[in-house]
Amino acid sequence: MAETMQGLKRTCYCGEVTLEQNEVVVGGFVQRVRDKGSLIFIDLRDKTGIVQLVFDENTEKSVFEKAETVRSEYVLMAKGEVRARESVNAEIKTGGVEIMVKELRILSKAQTPPFEIVSDSKTNEELRLKYRYLDLRREPLQRNLIMRHEIAKCAREYFYENGFTEIETPMMIKSTPEGARDYIVPSRIHNGKFYALPQSPQIYKQLLMIAGMDRYIQLARCFRDEDLRADRQPEFTQIDLEMSFVDVEDILEMLEGFVKRLYKQVLNVDIATPLPRLTYAEAMNRYGSDKPDTRFGMEITDISDIVKNCGFGVFADAVANGGSVRGIVAKGAAAALSRKEIDKQTEFARGIGAKGLAYIRWVDDAPNCSFGKFMAESELEAILKALGCEKGDVALIVADKNKVVLPVLGALRLKLAKQLGIIPEGWNFLWITEFPFFEYDEESGEWLAMHHPFTMPMDECLEYLETDKEKVRAKAYDLVLNGVELSSGSIRITDYELQQRMFELLGLTKEEIDAKFGFLVDAYKYGAPPHGGAGIGLDRISMLMCGCDSLRDVTAFPKVQNASELMSEAPSVVSEEQLDELGIAVVKKE
């Protein structure tokens, strides 16, 4: 039977014990016991740090004997006198002091944990996730969760100070099968009907603007039933906001203010504002991505004009068919990238849609070029010059439709930079603006909304709506940090007529509009201030600010790749009774 803490009251945290305190009462988990025989040291840990407890020949016998039974991860409370250590441990905050224990309570014994609770645990993640409550005892994860809290706190402070009202929107909403898959929730009362968990509070926050709330914020839980990635969890949190009487500039300015404040407050880092901007078209042309990592160069060069009449059919045909030939250069990488390595890059490029990869590898006097035999010397020289490829460099070239060339080079650029280790530390924020409104879907042959159908086209693009869909750009913007999309937002359509027109252009029938968004569309008939907003990924910004590569490291109880949770083993089957009541029969998928 464990002891109780009756009569003891904690007076300070382990990490905060100082010589100024005479007598302290601390509580925590046992990090380590060093039993020297008639001298025992116990490192006691709580969320603030570690403090050393000491027991020696002056310790009362019963207390000493109790200390001899203590094991790792026992939960203790100890009362004693603070004194200076004989030899100081400079590694820890409390390394100069120790507690000479007079009273010890073993509040809870502990089995030996399945892995050691140490900062630099090498234990595989699967096991750590199964025992997440033990993994979370580790200092790095505690620090991450606390930093995430600081970020959330800063967001609330900043937006409250700027006149935003925090409003909760419903978690059980109408399913609108657009974009990502919904998680659906069956209704017992309405047999055969379902709610959906929100993918974002999008529609509700727009309605709040129509309701005249003017400025809204919410730390909103969002759900998407899609496959996971290191930077994608099926449930996640957005710092979700919406503002009235604003245009793009007002929102960017508000968010820049937040970024600046956040980095100063949490990391004491100064972020220069205004943040750099790239249009979507520029970002794609220069970096092959709408979320470029701009911490390093290796920008994409278009060599279509040089090769459009060259002897190499692959290049000439690509240009003739309306595509392009473009390349990137890895400076000084010729030694690091062997032929074999380049073949691997080719394989990677094929895996993501390229038909092949042309290369120039310049180690010795003359460049080794995969398409050299099809080229006149002068053409090759012109290519080298255009790319800026010199001795010691490797150039990778892709020829195809732009829709293939740019993303493939963008992905290669990122992969090579990681492989070569040339990405410097830094916080490269930038805005991507002027996203295309429409996106052509090859499969269905239809034009879809790239962002969402409530996004406002740019004023100067309204004239092409019917004629040149690919030219229509939207008042939509993403905030990108080091190649990660942190935030996405737009100005919304507030004009009823225009919204109807956009729906028609997207091929939605009146019935479909009514069924999916009827209430929202109706709402705009009753007067709507111009408004727009954004959602900032709290998980992602926490991940980056904590210096982690996975959302799992900043999420208390994350899900794994197949969207299950290893600790609780969710999802699970439910009882026949539950299913009967809901009128649901489960059919096993083949």
Next chain:
RNA sequence: GGCCCGGUAGUUCAGUUGGUUAGAACGCCGCCCUGUCACGGCGGAGGUCGUGAGUUCGAGUCUCAUCCGGGUCGCCA
């Protein structure tokens, strides 16, 4: 759904061309130790080699299937 990588004591790993009794470090247990702090010393326990089938005289090792985990593509308005 596709592709790639991984699964051997509690943990992290090693394990040769298929060959006797599967090793190490840490952790754990016991004994000793008065200044440790990754304490130290001595001793000990601990393994269905993810699971199942197959090839073989013989499988941790080879083959197939399957489960679990990771990465990635598709997907993520």
